Amino acid sequence: MYIKNIKLKNYRNYQDLTLSFDERVNIILGNNAQGKTNLIEAIYLSSNGKSFRTNKEGELIKFGNDFSFVDIEAYKDEDELKVSFVLNKDGKKTVKVDGLKLNKISQLLENILVVIFSPEDLKIVKDEPDKRRKFIDRELCQISPSYFDNLSNYKQTLFQRNSYLKEEKIDMFLLDIWDNKLAEYGVRVINSRRNFIDKISKISGKVHSNITENKENLRIEYNPSVDIVTKDEFFEVINKSRENDIRQRTTGKGPHKDDIIFYLNDINARSFGSQGQQRTCALSLKLAELSLIKEETGENGILLLDDVMSELDLNRQEFLIKTLSDNQIFITTTNIDDKILDSFPHSKIFKVENGNVK
Numbered sequence: 001m002y003i004k005n006i007k008l009k010n011y012r013n014y015q016d017l018t019l020s021f022d023e024r025v026n027i028i029l030g031n032n033a034q035g036k037t038n039l040i041e042a043i044y045l046s047s048n049g050k051s052f053r054t055n056k057e058g059e060l061i062k063f064g065n066d067f068s069f070v071d072i073e074a075y076k077d078e079d080e081l082k083v084s085f086v087l088n089k090d091g092k093k094t095v096k097v098d099g100l101k102l103n104k105i106s107q108l109l110e111n112i113l114v115v116i117f118s119p120e121d122l123k124i125v126k127d128e129p130d131k132r133r134k135f136i137d138r139e140l141c142q143i144s145p146s147y148f149d150n151l152s153n154y155k156q157t158l159f160q161r162n163s164y165l166k167e168e169k170i171d172m173f174l175l176d177i178w179d180n181k182l183a184e185y186g187v188r189v190i191n192s193r194r195n196f197i198d199k200i201s202k203i204s205g206k207v208h209s210n211i212t213e214n215k216e217n218l219r220i221e222y223n224p225s226v227d228i229v230t231k232d233e234f235f236e237v238i239n240k241s242r243e244n245d246i247r248q249r250t251t252g253k254g255p256h257k258d259d260i261i262f263y264l265n266d267i268n269a270r271s272f273g274s275q276g277q278q279r280t281c282a283l284s285l286k287l288a289e290l291s292l293i294k295e296e297t298g299e300n301g302i303l304l305l306d307d308v309m310s311e312l313d314l315n316r317q318e319f320l321i322k323t324l325s326d327n328q329i330f331i332t333t334t335n336i337d338d339k340i341l342d343s344f345p346h347s348k349i350f351k352v353e354n355g356n357v358k
């Protein structure tokens with residue numbers, strides 16, 4: 001799968017932009033604050049329905065304008081796929097796929113499959129647990145639209161339960177209703193995550209051995225807040241922590257507190273890994289994401305590399321390029337090594353300057 005054309009109107013610092021991309025490698029060059037990441041963000045939007053930088057969609061509209069649009073034309077084999085967005089200042093968003101308006105964002109997710117690798121992701125091993133949960137959710141939503149629905153329902157129920165826990169008088173019968181719903185969606189989220197982490201661990205283990213020439217063994221483990229497999233078990237756990245929840249006025253246990261642990265040669269990489277080792281784990285993880293997409297959907301996902309090439313040493317950069325000979329890649333960077341440039345048989349270079357692209 002690859003993205004052929006993009007059209008932006010009033011998107012971030014772009015007023016009117018139309019570009020045609022290479023099927024393989026697209027290098028987006030430019031100084032800082034010129035619009036490189038904005039372009040990557042627009043591509044990402046067509047895949048996930050939201051930005052990876054902000055939840056405030058008004059920020060995506062060019063200053064001083066009332067609306068913005070993003071049109072993307074992609075190809076899956078010979079089939080053309082069109083995704084379009086209209087964002088309004090009042091917060092309204094219209095998403096269309098092949099001209100048909102979508103009712104739910106989950107209908108968008110399985111269309112264009114994109115993996116993003118940004119400086120944020122390089123820190124995934126070291127970061128706080130919420131960043132790792134975000135990673136899992138982002139990936140799972142793409143390969144499983146039902147996961148997106150379960151997760152949204154879980155989050156909504158959690159929000160409602162937490163609001164209820166803040167009330168003066170708590171009716172146990174009413175709380176039962178929330179707990180029941182929470183358990184229903186929660187158990188689905190947990191089981192999907194367990195299954196996903198199991199798969200991604202196996203694949204990234206292989207990738208990691210390759211990158212490190214068998215010197216390091218990577219294993220990724222699920223560390224669920226509630227370690228259960230059935231809805232009844234989940235219900236029982238929150239039922240037991242009810243008194244505590246009422247005292248704290250919030251839900252203490254559940255997938256919203258999950259984490260994953262990275263082990264390098266059986267040692268926790270978050271606590272004991274060097275920065276270089278942690279970064280290589282992140283790279284293995286990203287490459288594993290693309291493999292998993294291929295496995296689950298049969299498609300070659302599109303990789304967005306936002307400012308990370310320069311953060312990886314030459315060996316890692318070469319490994320990445322060699323491994324991804326079947327994927328479309330977008331690379332943003334302020335400068336690129338000639339040796340790396342020479343290793344791309346097909347590539348297109350875009351120079352970005354203040355919202356203009358040459």
Ligand SMILES: Nc1ncnc2c1ncn2[C@@H]1O[C@H](COP(=O)(O)OP(=O)(O)O)[C@@H](O)[C@H]1O
Nearest residue numbers: 012013032033034035036037038059061062063
């Ligand atoms: N809504 C917006 N309207 C106009 N300009 C914007 C908007 N949002 C961000 N920008 C501008 O975009 C530039 C940053 O673009 P970005 O793509 O992040 O840069 P980089 O090339 O370093 O990746 C900044 O100059 C910023 O002011």
Ligand SMILES: [Mg+2]
Nearest residue numbers: 036037038307
């Ligand atoms: Mg940038």
